[in-house]
Amino acid sequence: MKILKIVSTIVVASFLTLSFSAVSAVAHADEKHDGIELKDAWARARTASAKVGGAYVTVHNMSKEDDRLIGAKSTVAHKTEIHTTKMTDGVMKMMPVTGGIEVKAGKMVMMKPGSYHIMFMGLKEPITKGKTFPVTLVFEKAGEIETTVTVKDAGAMGGMDHGKMKKTN
């Protein structure tokens, strides 16, 4: 009987711990942190065998000091970097951002297709539509801030989805 009581105590305790972590994880997402707010983090669904992927986040610097996004971390890939896409004479070049991205005080930097993106290299798990996963952005002054990425369609364009722009009249 005593064993049964111990077991049930353990079960209840683990359940409480789990629910607490879940709640704290949710509260952590999109949290304002030292004046930097991360919003609308999203990624495009990638095929099951894909080894790379990208995500986009809007960074709002609500503090009175300029800051700089200097890196990114994630558990979905072996390597996570901030990249940008540039077009020169009709040739598309993708490259790691050197020296970080400046986010001036009171300003917003919106990562979007064809521009800044978070690059996941060596995916450890597939990025499938509807999935969510955490990503951490590293700032020079504000430090590390975590947000939750939501996976959209393979060809999603973020807030500018052509599919959602269909005229209603």
Place this chain on the structure above:
Amino acid sequence: MNKVFAYTVALFVVIGVTVAALVLTGIIPSASNSGRSGIIVGAPQIGGEFTATNNKGKAVSDKDFQGKMMLVFFGYTFCPDVCPTEMQTFSQVMSELGDDAASVTPVFITIDPARDTVPVIDEFVQAFHPSIVGLTGTNDQIDQIKKAYRAYGQQVEGDDSEYYLVDHTSFTYLMGTDGKLITVFSYGTTPEEITKTIKEQI
């Protein structure tokens, strides 16, 4: 107006690729090349013969695509930003064309055949639209297509042998039923604009 723009863009492709080729090889066209047609300014010769393997593993050539227009984009499946955007454009064009979709074959040609094997490219194109044909092949086959289309694709040198990046031409080519170039769209042309241009050709 549209044609003027297209030719201007095409001209830039030609100039860009020529410069890139010169820089890469360090060779200035020699006298032995002068007898060949080369590049004619104002009337770029884009398109022509090629062989490749499609996303179903079948050997194909340019002949298999004749009789329909072709919407061609060069890219690689490891590209997470630009290539999915253009494939989404292709997918929307095919949807917006409605019944006219039967007169166009959208084609995604990899410039990274080493990583874009048949199953990889098949999975990639299927994620966007069932009608998109993915083409891969040997390095020689891909080089031949790039040459025919004056397309550029160059692996970025770095220490990463697995997750390397590839610079590539960002244009979309609209080819006629005879395999000859109709027009070139620059990156970012809306699906509506491409659809309109295709409909004008039907």
